[in-house]
Amino acid sequence: MPADSHCHLNDPAFDEDLEEVISRIKEEGMDYLLNVGYDLQTSRKAVELAERYDTMYASVGVHPHNASQLNDNALAELGKLADHPRVVAIGETGLDYYRDRSPREDQVMALRAHMELAKKLKKPLIIHCRDAMEDCLKILEDEDLKKTGGVMHCFAGAPDDARRCLKLGMYISFAGNVTYPKAGALRESLKAVPGHRLLLETDSPYLAPQKKRGRRNSPAFLKYVVDKAAEVRGVTREDIERITVTNFKTLFKTGGVEKGEVAYKIRNSLYLNVTKECTNECYFCARFHSDTVQGHNLRISSDPTAEEMIEAMGDPSRYDEIVFCGFGEPALRLDAIMQVARVVKEKGGRTRLNTNGHANQIAGKDVTPQLAGLIDIVSVSLNTADAATYNEICSPLIPDAYQAVIDFIKSAKASGLSVTATAVDIPGKVNAEDVRRLAEDELGVGFRLRSYNLVG
Ligand code: SF4
Structure with a gap:
């Protein structure tokens, strides 16, 4: 029963066979899954899915690639969607200097706007950061991310970067790329994150784990990331599943954590x-x-x-x-x-x-x-x-x-x-x-x- 903290069943890649994919996810016994919006259309779809399926929650936001689309009207609609009770986070937002698909100043403006919304609604942020760690962390610090909490999704940095994110109170989420043979440094970061701040994700349909590399990714493949995390951290699959579910419930406030255990x-x-x-x-x-x-x-x-x-x-x-x-x-x-x-x-x-x-x-x-x-x-x-x-x-x-x-x-x-x-x-x-x-x-x-x- 692992938790997928970041996937996109709201992506058109699943339009043809969504029901089939969902029934396979059910067979895996997944109880917690967050569909993350990356523009207005996918944000609307994430909310729709969260209304239809008990196991699915939604995050709404505009990806840094699409930051230039975030005008006043878009922001107003995002605000309305974000207020929905099944929307448990704001994003994905952040900075992507690797592809630079939107001008950097627009990305910064969009990130700050998402943070404003997150603070207003007291919901955590989903952060996407690629080749922009310095600028990203500086903005998160300026805007006092600790007020809302958040997760650095699809973390790809070194242990030192992870420590800087942790200092800001963030959770860190690892995706299928941690299973790739050349990802030794990323596995060091996975080892360094304390259990109470660890999340796993598929980022599906992207980044299929090594065993399914080249195929469309699905939340049903999260088990491969779970197995790698268990191996790297020297615990069992059951331990990783419990950790990620507890952290999912804690960060996204989707259910009480069990009472103190003897x-x-x-x-x-x-x-x-x-x-x-x-x-x-x-x-x-x-x-x-x-x-x-x-x-x-x-x-x-x-x-x-x-x-x-x-x-x-x-x-x-x-x-x-x-x-x-x-x-x-x-x-x-x-x-x-x-x-x-x-x-x-x-x-x-x-x-x-x-x-x-x-x-x-x-x-x-x-x-x-x-x-x-x-x-x-x-x-x-x-x-x-x-x-x-x-x-x-x-x-x-x-x-x-x-x-x-x-x-x-x-x-x-x-x-x-x-x-x-x-x-x-x-x-x-x-x-x-x-x-x-x-x-x-x-x-x-x-x-x-x-x-x-x-x-x-
Ligand atoms: S339980 Fe006590 S001794 Fe152990 S780490 Fe905590 S404060 Fe230190």
Whole structure:
């Protein structure tokens, strides 16, 4: 059930066999699909389709190629169409300096007009940008895109461009070109986008994925883009489908996101959302940037009891591992963790504790002997090779936090636990090699570097 965030079933290329194409899309089980207008005619058609089919939504706009057509009358009609309840976004608009089919000043004027409309109606923007990233981002910044939100559709830039779009609060959508053999750089960008800002699209009838290259593209081919995204990001197809549907619903406000989850599956691991409290305030923490991780809403209103976690978990032997994690520090709930871990062990499951390593400091004693036998792997966020950098990026709420992490790793190892220290890859702030050396050479534990922005 993936979501196609950008397609054009409103294009004349589908006039002859639209019903047939739609029935094939239904067979794929697609529940969310956005038809995007690129002139007045296709905008009208997008609205018409959205009225006819529950799974389809519309975006209305005038493509930069057609920017010169956006006179006062056209803008007035666009305004009326945009007010329709099934129209969930404005665009596509933007800048295209690659083809320059409309004068650049007209493209800029049209982009600003779309942004004005988006702000008035509080709907996000669909941005098309080709060979014009500097100018485009400058205008989006000037016009304060954060007020409406938006998506950079058919993203084709480098990871640095992606980061600049993310800073403006944008979602980033990848299309079939990410499956092309020579698109290695684009796949790096796909890897760098955090789960809560990722969208996929077909841009059909254009840009068919590699397996269908040369043919007319269709939303039914989105599965090939989904598979590539799963491969590149090291998750499953099911994970990518959930992520894109959650993000589609969030950006386009097409349905409530599920309430905060106690147990959530990523790949074949089941994560337990143990607590919403933490003894750190790491600036990179996912909970400060979104309610969701890998398409799961983790914003719980109160901490679950051990019984609630056990019930939400079900049979632990169905999963590779049960991971104590979530939007907070699980060791703050040590008793509950041990109660759940006992059940996991009784039923033949495996356990992992993802912790910031403050457990001993919180408890005022060495708790690691209690974990032995119940926790198979302890993954500790060491993050830095010195206390000053740790304090800068993790903003701990307890004293001597960095030393507490080091001491915890030593005591966990002494208690016979299998320990991996982790660090978030933040070039310029964290010297990953220094952290690796500290973990492996000095503390004698494993080390794993986590990508910044990728959680789970
Ligand atoms: S320790 Fe983990 S949960 Fe706590 S703020 Fe840092 S990243 Fe978030």
